[in-house]
Amino acid sequence: MSQSATETRSVVIEREMPHPPEKIWRALTQPHLIAEWLMNNDFKPDMGHRFNLRADWGAVDCQVLAIEPNKTLSYTWAAYGLESVVTWTLTPMGTGTHLRMEQAGFRADQQQAYGGAKSGWQQFFGNLEQVLARID
Template sequence: MNDMPAGTRSVVVEREMPYPPEKIWRALTQPHLIAEWLMKNDFQPVVDHRFRLSADWGGVECQVQTVEPNKTLSYSWDTKDLESVITWTLTPRGTGTHLRMEQVGFRTDQEPYYRGATVGWKRYFAALEQVLSRAD
């Protein structure tokens, strides 16, 4: 399923969210909302679109790979030393949505990046939940 070389690891964060997939999709794909929970960006939900996420510590070069509205979104996530892919999967569950984020591509010699992503994505998810709680 993933094209990453052998010996890579992935970070997975999953949450049950009390919102419909359409609402979460907007928070994942609208630049002004992405800026509220992740980073400043010039994202567009268009396959092959190149975009940049920028923060105080630097930036991430990205390219959209998969867009299935309200279901799946994936994009490359490349920093100076890390080439990885982020995949968001939205699965309707009762009155809410199961949201899964997987970042694949951490080499075994990239333990600090792996640990950083493990901590960082939990913070991003918390911020995403804040945005969802007040977005209409």
């Protein structure tokens, strides 16, 4: 069963975190906190805002597509020919928050980018959990 040229795949990571949505939201939207777990950036939580994520290996071009405080955040993620969309979904649970991240838009010929994203996001999530444990 071969994938069609138009078919795309997603990287999805879901974690249950012992923090309220408001706290996780801050880590997802405050530039100095984003820099601690993801990359240096000039993010603003405004619809349509264009921003960059910068790392040693290069930069990611992004634009805010959707924003609903403490609930959902979505932005484009373009780098090295990859045109994708990252969507964060925060769902309150009894003692914390179910955090879901989906990066959608990997083409069948972007196996390396897909593999890199899968391992990269695991690392970013680990960093995020450390930042959340440290901030009030």
